[in-house]
Amino acid sequence: MAEARDKGWNYLLTHSVLDSAYRYPDQPAFRGGNQQYTYAQLAERMQQLALLLQEMGVRKGDRVGIYLNRCLETALAIYGIMQAGAVYVPLDPNAPLERIRGILRSCRVKHLISQPVQKRRLQQLVDGEALPLESIIGLKTDLPVKTISWDEVWEMPTDRSPAGRVCEKDLAYIMYTSGSTGSPKGIMHTHASGLAYARLSAQTYQLTGQDRIGNHAPIYFDISTLGYFTAPLVGATTVIIPDAYTKMPASLSQLIEKEKLSIWYSVPLALIQLLQRGILEERDLSALRWILFGGEVFPPAHLAALMEKWPQARFSNVYGPAEVNQCTYYHLEEPPLSGQPAPLGTVWENTQMLILDDQDREVGPGNIGELLIRSATAMQGYWGQPDLTEKAFYCMEVAPGFSEKYYRTGDLVRQDEAGLLHFMGRKDQQIKTRGYRVELEAVEHQLRSLGTVKEAAVFPYRNGSEETLIIGSVILNGSNGTTEKDLIAALGDKLPWYALPQSIFELSDFPRTGSDKVDRPALKTQLLEKIKQVHG
Amino acid sequence: MDKQLITYIKDELHAGDAGLEITPQDDLLGSGLVESMGMMKIIGFIENQYGITVPPRDMTIENFLTVEAMVNYISSRQ
Numbered sequence: 001m002a003e004a005r006d007k008g009w010n011y012l013l014t015h016s017v018l019d020s021a022y023r024y025p026d027q028p029a030f031r032g033g034n035q036q037y038t039y040a041q042l043a044e045r046m047q048q049l050a051l052l053l054q055e056m057g058v059r060k061g062d063r064v065g066i067y068l069n070r071c072l073e074t075a076l077a078i079y080g081i082m083q084a085g086a087v088y089v090p091l092d093p094n095a096p097l098e099r100i101r102g103i104l105r106s107c108r109v110k111h112l113i114s115q116p117v118q119k120r121r122l123q124q125l126v127d128g129e130a131l132p133l134e135s136i137i138g139l140k141t142d143l144p145v146k147t148i149s150w151d152e153v154w155e156m157p158t159d160r161s162p163a164g165r166v167c168e169k170d171l172a173y174i175m176y177t178s179g180s181t182g183s184p185k186g187i188m189h190t191h192a193s194g195l196a197y198a199r200l201s202a203q204t205y206q207l208t209g210q211d212r213i214g215n216h217a218p219i220y221f222d223i224s225t226l227g228y229f230t231a232p233l234v235g236a237t238t239v240i241i242p243d244a245y246t247k248m249p250a251s252l253s254q255l256i257e258k259e260k261l262s263i264w265y266s267v268p269l270a271l272i273q274l275l276q277r278g279i280l281e282e283r284d285l286s287a288l289r290w291i292l293f294g295g296e297v298f299p300p301a302h303l304a305a306l307m308e309k310w311p312q313a314r315f316s317n318v319y320g321p322a323e324v325n326q327c328t329y330y331h332l333e334e335p336p337l338s339g340q341p342a343p344l345g346t347v348w349e350n351t352q353m354l355i356l357d358d359q360d361r362e363v364g365p366g367n368i369g370e371l372l373i374r375s376a377t378a379m380q381g382y383w384g385q386p387d388l389t390e391k392a393f394y395c396m397e398v399a400p401g402f403s404e405k406y407y408r409t410g411d412l413v414r415q416d417e418a419g420l421l422h423f424m425g426r427k428d429q430q431i432k433t434r435g436y437r438v439e440l441e442a443v444e445h446q447l448r449s450l451g452t453v454k455e456a457a458v459f460p461y462r463n464g465s466e467e468t469l470i471i472g473s474v475i476l477n478g479s480n481g482t483t484e485k486d487l488i489a490a491l492g493d494k495l496p497w498y499a500l501p502q503s504i505f506e507l508s509d510f511p512r513t514g515s516d517k518v519d520r521p522a523l524k525t526q527l528l529e530k531i532k533q534v535h536g
Numbered sequence: 537m538d539k540q541l542i543t544y545i546k547d548e549l550h551a552g553d554a555g556l557e558i559t560p561q562d563d564l565l566g567s568g569l570v571e572s573m574g575m576m577k578i579i580g581f582i583e584n585q586y587g588i589t590v591p592p593r594d595m596t597i598e599n600f601l602t603v604e605a606m607v608n609y610i611s612s613r614q
Contacts, residue, residue, distance in 0.1 A: 069567075250593055278592070282593075
């Protein structure tokens, strides 16, 4: 790998760090809390972690889990794992334990990188469970598996490169997202697709080594790839926003000021919280030059208000399912017209699109259809789920033996006369809440699988502050005394926190359509007054 | 006051997790014990229970990192 740097190769995500360490050794690469790694330090430490992983038997293509909150060690874990030729699997530390165990088993994760603050959860995770886990790095404690402290990692030699050949077609990471049956889908990305994203985003947003990027997203969310992949490519500094700041907007705005962030990328909700409770009038945030938002629709009134607060900054709407990283961009020249959300924009470079109807025929100009994407940034498929992978792609044979492969986004779009794409909803029952994807079918499925529940229906509700909430409704199996709280607590063992309904109403029956299906719109109307009372 | 706040966090935000222990010194924000909507609920509870208003300026890590910090903050406002 050292040779790669000398020869200027750049086809693996780890090459970016080695190259930046060669060119700007003392430039801060990642900052988090009150600590930082320069590029030289990161390059050295990722080698040490990689050597240790290899010594423990990790080989090319093996999956290594990351069980960390938002902290500096995430950067080390990501790059150390990839430097060992392995594949990083970021886990949501707050996800239900059963979900995490499922991922560990499915990916046959033998090694996990974690931290002392997760001790309680790790104990619960491994307690009495048959898991493939052999070791946990990042804390020294009493667990049924081997634990290794960072100090032990720093005893590894720094002058030796890890062995093994990796090429850009090898897997680099697997990111999990919700599936419609409740079992999560592992989106597989290679070094090539990750680096293609880094290159395209660096050019689209004109990032340079002078930039200081605010990374708000956790590493199991694809929004994090700008801070973790693109910044090292251009030698910029990524400031990892610690979890505590993501919950306290007034502290967050102070951090943005102190760190002189120039680039910000997050879901709209984080920006709305800054606008509403971040006391922006008391902060000097003039270093901010470009605000990227994505993951869900930014309510236009809030977006306009924020653009007024930060007139020096450009604002861009980012769109793309995690399966393709990103695929369209839209730079706002002026605040959105009242009530009109920002368009998705146009597909970026090295990317092609189709808009198809239900029969996979291209829709005419101005008509609504599903967006399909073919790009260098696209995933390989879903880990261990070949059937789902096949369904996710549309292959168009253009010559015998040669097909163009498009990813089916499931998003309905319309292209206007100016060529801009507009989001028109979903083909299925997927919604976005706080930027996270939630399959409402999966929530219904989990509710129905509780013994106390006979029937369940779930639908989204947009409250007065334009937040998308999940509302559930159930018919119980007889009057069994089950309360709303019981149901939500039981779901909490199966679903990630962001997929839990905010309210569940008990009914004796649901309104039905002619074919006896649950009439969700009618159900929503029926419950509307009650929902408004609780959620505004 | 410690006990009231801890009971609220355990019952309202972690219903069903009987084994959960929270001490006044536990980091609530960094550990994932409380997420951002949960924090808004806690602030709402504090405002109702102790008859104070918490302005955005005071919604900081220093004031809400631990139950102990919350108690100090509430006392300073009463």
